[in-house]
Amino acid sequence: MEVRNYSCLIELLGESNVALPSSSSGILIDSRLGILLTHGTVLFEHLLHNNDNHRQLLKNQSVNLEKFNLRAKVSFEKFDKDNQKKRSTSHIQLFNCNQGSSVTPRDNHSAQVLQIFVCPEFVNGLNDVAPKHSDWSFNYIDDTSEKDQLIIDLLPTFVLLRIDNWRNEVENDLKISPIKLVREGLEVYSVATPFANLSPGVFLNSISRGIICKATGKHKSVLLTDARCVPGTEGGPLFDKQGRLIGLIASSLCWKGGEFTGLAIACSIQSLLRSLPLYRAITNIIREEDVEFSHDQQTFLVEKLSKSVVYVKCGALSGSGVVIEPQMGLIATCRHVVAQSAYNPTKVKLSDDCDWFETDVIFSTNSSSPYDFALLKVKHFVDLPLLPSVQVENNPFEGEELFMIGHALLEDKAKYSPIVSTGCLAKLVCQDSLPVMIQSTTVILPGASGGALFGKNGHLVGLIVSNSKDxxxxxxxxxxxxxxxxxxxxxxxxxxxxxKDMQHLELLNTANNLLKELWSLQSKG
Structure with a gap:
């Protein structure tokens, strides 16, 4: 199937049918009736100047659509008819290119807004990820409080539309992924329009690949992904590599504690459908594909590796650690994660349903050492036989695909299970042929320090130290x-x-000045 048949650009119209500045991506969820689903971002400009509708939205009431008669322009990508006939139904070829066009050709339609609704499961899931009084921000427009609040209010809001005089030209083969298959590490594709109506001739239905970094909330209502998402992609669909619909992008840009996260937030399609009064009718059109549960190889590997990455707490500090020797209870982490260990206990948690383990910091490099490294040992010797033994990658190489696994970003109970992102080994810095530093393109956030970089073969590649900051x-x-x-x-x-001789670890404190310059980012080469 060609999933771009279903993706579209939606522009809300104002007076005289002139497009308002706010627009978004969307998806055709019912090709029989021409029913579209998008995110509330498309309403931003309208609600900003209609306070009554904004107040109704805050009360989770239906907006007075009859009074405002909200209409929209919808643009689909126009495919060459001959090219469409040659399309493969293989999951490996989900996307087919138009040939010989300087801009993306479009089919334009008019549409009516049917319903504006809030997804309750998504609201509850967001409260788990980003509590109302937490330091999250989703504002990419400006810093005025009025717009800030509207963006937050619109986050769990979605819009249903119907295309006028719809003539179905799309084969109805859209399927949704069973929730049991939506797991951390699952490969996903975003099909959306960056910057929305700014330049659809260039950006319409652009494709980005990533993974599910975290699936959380009841029924996995909230999905975090590292697929590239920018303003305008809100409302765009996420598909798995079999072309099954997983969710809709709700926020393309997120900040936590003033730091850009590099992740997007999506709402699962199952949670959205359960929010709709038209749910029964729509689910007769798009069905959850009946598949037997089987572990996707990548999600199975991520699940296995995640068990080795623990949450570390030391006084007011927290971070991640990697169980490198389960039988001895040895855990590698960063020096700065346990910097308060002299006067605070250090403990680790394997998962949210597991007890805390007290540990001793048996070694920590000096502050003058370029290697930000510490070694923990579980107290009272606790064998951890259920955790997999790690295998270290002896030959890391530039361009190698990587998984990042660390306890970053999330709050409350959610922080006790790690998030995942994917990228590559961007630069391997060596000194005298010995690898001494790794730069990666995976998403690293506060809390991931002491976490792990793994190769796609499951081998342990790197101990995460920090991201970069200007x-x-x-x-x-x-x-x-x-x-x-x-x-x-x-x-x-x-x-x-x-x-058991600590002198072997003490050698990590004897690095030369060149290595210190490298890790202090002072080396000019």
Missing amino acids: TENNVNYPQVNLSIPFVTLWPYIEAYKET
Whole structure:
């Protein structure tokens, strides 16, 4: 199937049928009746100047659609008829290119807004991820409080539309993914229009690939993804690699504690359908595909590796750690994560339904050491046999695909299970042929320090240290980050495991000045 048949651009119209500045992506969810679904972002400009409708929305009431007669322009991508006939139904070829066009050709339609609604499951899930009084922000327009509040109010809001005089030219083969298959690490595709109506001839139905970084909330109502999403992609669909619909983008840009997250928030399609009074009719059109449960190889690997990455708490500080030796209860983390261990207990949690384990910080590098590394040992010797033994990657290489796994971003109970992102090993810095620093394009956020970079083969590649920040302009770059290669740490750890002699670990404090310059980012090469 060609999933771009269903994706579209939606522009809300004002007086004289002139498009308002706010617009969004969307999806055709009922090709028989021409029913569209998009995110509330498309209403931003309208609600900003209609306070009565905004107040009704806050009360979760239906907006007075008859009074305002909201209409929209809908643009689909026009495909070459001959090219359409040649399309493959294989899941490997979900997207087919138009040939010979300088801009993306479009089919334009008019549409009527049928319903504006709030998704209750998504609201509850968002409260788990970003409590109302937390330090999250979703504002990419300006910093006025009025617009800030409207953006927050619109976050769980979605819009149903119907195309006028619809003639069905799309084969009705849209399927939704069973919720049991939506898991961290699942490969997903966003099909949406960056910057919406700014330049659809260039951006209409652009494709971005990523993974589900976190599926949380009741019925996995809230999905975090590292697929590229920018303003205008709200309302755009997320598909799995079989072309099954997973969810709709609700927020393309998110900040936590003033730091850009690099992740987008989506609402699961199942939660959305349950919010609709038309649910019964629509689910006769788009059905959850009846498939037997089977582990996707990638999600199975992520689930297995995630068990090795623990939540670390030390006084007011928290971060992540990697269980590197389950039988000895040894956990690698960063020095700065346990910096308050001299006067605070250090404990770890394997998951939200697991008890805390008290640990000793048996080694921590000096502040003068370029390697931000510490080694924890579970107290009273607790064997952790259910955790997989790790295998270190001896030959990391540039361009290698990576998973990041760390306890970042989330709050309350959600923080006790890690999030995942994917990227590649962007730069491997070596000194005397020894890898000493890894730069990756995975999304690294506060809390992920001490977490792990894994290769697609499941081997342990790096110990996450930090992302990058421009302190002068107060801008962070989550996809420009630094990690310590485990192949460099491992000989010292192995020697300690065999001899219990701490002197082997102390050698990590004897790095030369060139290495210190590298890790302080002072090296000019």
